[in-house]
Amino acid sequence: MTPGVPLDQIGQTLASFYDDLITEGVPAHLAALVRRVKQAQPAPVTASHGQARPAGETRAVHLAIVVEDEPEIRELAKTLLEETELQVVGCPSAEEALAVLQQRGGEVALVFADIRLAGQMDGLQLARAVATLWPRARLVITSGHGVRRPDLPAEAVFIAKPWRAADVLQEAERAAREPAPPIA
Template sequence: MRKPHASADHPPTDTLTPGIPLDQIGQTLASFYDNLISEGVPEHLAGLVRRVRQSDAEPPEPEAGNGIAAGPAPQARLALVVEDDAEIRELAEALLEETELAVLGCDSAEAALAVLRERGGEVAMVFADVRLAGAMDGLQLARAVSTLWPRARLVVTSGHGVHRPELPNEAVFIPKPWRPFDVLVEAERAATDPAPPVS
């Protein structure tokens, strides 16, 4: 079989089959290969591959039932509201959405720690109640934040007759019922003040 050669009448083309561009063939083969790979790995890994491929086109949907509210786009400076009472949490979220900070809500310290492990460098403020759903309370969360994410402004609240519980020195305590103004002042400081040095 003779190989075609370029001439003035027949210029060279980037095709293997007449009329089908090489890049289209490459895309088809890549898709076929991805399907084969996906079939040969566990479902959770195949799902991760699909999510990574879709991440450029659209943001991933938040997973339901993990105690973490839907969040903002990545790279925004965050205020993390940690409160087991849904009405109070939603009120605090609505209040903080009026600031420069994006807002995430969690009902437990465990859910908050999951967010911090993933996006701790973006978290400018943690606003947490002492009593929370889950095994950890807000005091334990405050100690973890102070130690592991010291650049986040730490604001703790409680409505159970506590004047100032045993908190890290840099934490701010606001008793319940808190005034919106006091929370907004702390959010403003978190958004504008330089972060404390990491020791």
């Protein structure tokens, strides 16, 4: 694929490989996500909080998704990231984060996720899905428990809990300012 290919086209291409993904051992819930991407209608371009953008506005939106099941920690991370130029959405589960990604994946510059989450998916499974389906998003994974580097996607950055605000802000700045990697 070449840079500039619409995300819905990428999703349709990935969805066309759905049967092969199942055969190759991709977890069923990730393969189901790929299938849903194919079936999803393109969402209208919106500004933060689901409001339509004014006609003629072309500014690119850069979105950060904070995925953390502990409400206090999620709010702390959101408040911290709101000090950057990124718009921020908080999600208590990987499933909620995937719903946001399906609607606004082209706008997502940063996914900041804990490994242990409520719901059926954990942060590592979410990171693998993001790395596969939204490779332009910067992945920052956090945990108060050790994680082996081979468990993380190669593109992911790991920040141990308790994380320092400066480390999170540094990754947010990279996500907002550095050009997204090309889609191979």
